[in-house]
Amino acid sequence: MAERSKSRAHRNPLKVLYSRLIAREFLKCYYHSRPKIWNNTYWMGVPVGKCPFDLWIYQEILYETQPDIIIESGTGLGGSTLYLASCCDVIGKGSIITIDIDNRLNCPKHKRIRQIVGSSVSPRILDEVKRDISSDDAVLVSLGSDHSKEHVLSEMRAYGAMVTSGSYMIVEDGIAGGHPVKKNHYPGPMEAIEEYLAEDPTFTIDMKREKFMMTFNPKGYLREA
Numbered sequence: 001m002a003e004r005s006k007s008r009a010h011r012n013p014l015k016v017l018y019s020r021l022i023a024r025e026f027l028k029c030y031y032h033s034r035p036k037i038w039n040n041t042y043w044m045g046v047p048v049g050k051c052p053f054d055l056w057i058y059q060e061i062l063y064e065t066q067p068d069i070i071i072e073s074g075t076g077l078g079g080s081t082l083y084l085a086s087c088c089d090v091i092g093k094g095s096i097i098t099i100d101i102d103n104r105l106n107c108p109k110h111k112r113i114r115q116i117v118g119s120s121v122s123p124r125i126l127d128e129v130k131r132d133i134s135s136d137d138a139v140l141v142s143l144g145s146d147h148s149k150e151h152v153l154s155e156m157r158a159y160g161a162m163v164t165s166g167s168y169m170i171v172e173d174g175i176a177g178g179h180p181v182k183k184n185h186y187p188g189p190m191e192a193i194e195e196y197l198a199e200d201p202t203f204t205i206d207m208k209r210e211k212f213m214m215t216f217n218p219k220g221y222l223r224e225a
């Protein structure tokens with residue numbers, strides 16, 4: 001009985017709208033408290049630039065899809081790379097190829113992590129990445145480097161074909177460009193996703209991955225058929 005009334009409440013359009021508004025306002029508060037919150041978030045002592053809800057979603061996706069190779073563009077300070085490696089340790093498989101244009105960053109040392117320095121879309125880097133993947137590897141891609149539409153679209157075109165069936169291409173930070181933060185970064189990842197999906201119908205947006213209501217990656221969990 002309790003279950004039935006709960007699901008009725010969720011179908012109430014006003015309540016749904018109200019929940020969305022609260023989640024949106026919470027995201028804005030969270031994002032704009034950058035020094036206190038998400039520039040002050042760590043995985044095992046290493047700064048991580050992701051929202052914890054998204055990290056949890058990564059964990060669920062990694063467990064379900066069990067990739068052999070995770071390609072990450074945008075190592076940043078390395079917390080997300082180490083987080084991915086830690087998940088792979090628990091699962092017992094997988095390695096991470098992480099790419100960043102900035103060679104001053106200290107990527108964590110870990111047996112599952114291989115760091116490559118250069119632009120994620122340069123032909124040299126793409127060749128290096130392709131050399132590391134075998135034809136029977138399950139591959140997942142996480143794109144979180146330069147958030148301009150142009151760059152994200154180039155990355156999606158370059159890495160989309162590497163994602164294996166049932167796996168994911170995760171496009172980070174679709175909230176930039178006014179969705180609902182960083183209005184001056186328009187067009188950004190969200191606009192790149194929209195254009196890419198019109199070109200490549202093998203990917204679909206997996207809205208289930210937005211179940212926590214707050215994500216930095218709206219429309220960014222893309223599942224390959």
Ligand SMILES: C[S@@+](CC[C@H](N)C(=O)[O-])C[C@H]1O[C@@H](n2cnc3c(N)ncnc32)[C@H](O)[C@@H]1O
Nearest residue numbers: 048049050074076080100101102119120145146
């Ligand atoms: C938002 S940070 C990455 C955050 C990290 N993934 C995390 O969750 O902690 C973005 C990174 O992308 C890198 N970057 C910018 N343009 C790039 C490019 N063309 N290729 C590769 N990395 C790039 C920057 O140097 C920066 O370290």
